[in-house]
Amino acid sequence: MTTRLIVAWLREHSRRPLNLALLVAVPVVFVVLSAGALADFADILAGDSSRDSVELATAGWAASVLAGVGAFFHVAGSRQADRRLAATGLKARVVVASRMASSAVLGLLAVAASVLALSVRVDIANPGRVLAATVISAAIYLGIGIIVGAFVESELNGSLLIVFAWMFDVFFGPAMGGTALLVRFFPLHYPTLILTDANSPHAGVFGNFGISLAWMTLIVVAAVASLTFGIAPRRRRRRPRRLAHTAVGTAPSHRRVETLRAAWRELRRMPVMWVLVIGLPVAFISASIAVTPSDPTPVSLREGGREVLSILSMTDVHGAIMVPITVGFLASLAGLFVVLDSAEADRRLSLTPIGGVEILSVRMIVVAGASLLAALVSLLVTAIDFTPAQWGGFILATVLVALTYGAIGVLVGPIFGRLGGLYILLVLPFIDIGMAQNPMFDASPPEWGKYLPSHGAIRVLVDAAFTPSFDEFGATLLALAWLAGLTTLAATAFHRIVTT
16 A cells, blocks of 8 residues: 555656756755855855765755755645545554655655765765765755645745745755754754865764764654654634635726725735744844955956956955845745735636736736845845945846746646746856856856846846946836846746636
């Protein structure tokens, strides 16, 4: 029976071949394209690991986030089915064992893709150690994903919790120079030390492998217990989710007001998103500025109509670029989940006198509101430690990034779905803003970076941050063109998902 359930659940997952393709493609992109940039970033932050060893760690990082998010959606999406199976007399341990095994298969796929991508990128001197540490990293976050999936009802809240934890685990871990006592309790701390082959004076007699295995065992046991508790049959009243219960049959102006109120009520049911929108900029931007040294770095700027190379403080450059990185990530996730979570209600509403244009306008306003809130919080946090030369241009660029990536989230959702969309949005802002447009890695963007969505907006932001006069008029037009085009495509995708 257990084997049949495993096969059935894996067959169900394979009906979404795009997710399986992304499970392979995302590690390739993350490891092959970003390993060098992450190694450079670790060197900037005075990490204790060498460049090659940091690149080795990217396999564990990619496998862990993919396994965690994949396991969460695998468990959360089948919670009701598992409860029905347990209620029909099938032993709970059979359901739990089969669900754990099928999740493990997905985790092993992520490990295989990550290690294979790493082998293309670098020459792995000790493949056994790298494979073992990558498996441990994936298993730890696989367990975390199952625990979150067993208790968190909202797919938005659960997936953001996992991604939020993973971001801090990676970017403030030992490979990035994290030495505080708190980082020793991060789940990936000791597996990262194994991958980077770094000395760990605080590992004690157990060593990095021993503590990593202890972490993995503890989290897997907790995952089994959580899943067992989560599938226990229970009766629960669910309030119907609706967009506007008084909108039908009223005047158009009144319907729009009521629809906006209902959309606001919908957003209030997403507490983790608001915590992330406010908390992530506060924690991530302030911590990034604090740990960045003030070493000089060259940045290409436009002043007086000509290109000049200026030497700036790396702390200031990092403080400026962290704003669009954070805003782009948060705005894209807001666009993804706001639209997908309301899709069923919006389909029903489209059959009423409320027009598709009204529904679209409300959803885009909600996405824009969440994106602009993330931008506002990020700007306020940055203002504590960094003051741009032109506040107006800096704010304009931040808003352009927020709205552009909010539209990307709306566009990605109907095409790739929740899990596939989340995979895409984990990588795209990082590749686009964090790597291609980041002056910390290169004085001017590479040629391929000029064709990415944020290129124009980031040129405006860098110009406003470090020059007294505004010169990036062409970049502003490019950013507006990207925004207009992506908004049009997002509106088309939204119309399709509502009317299908």
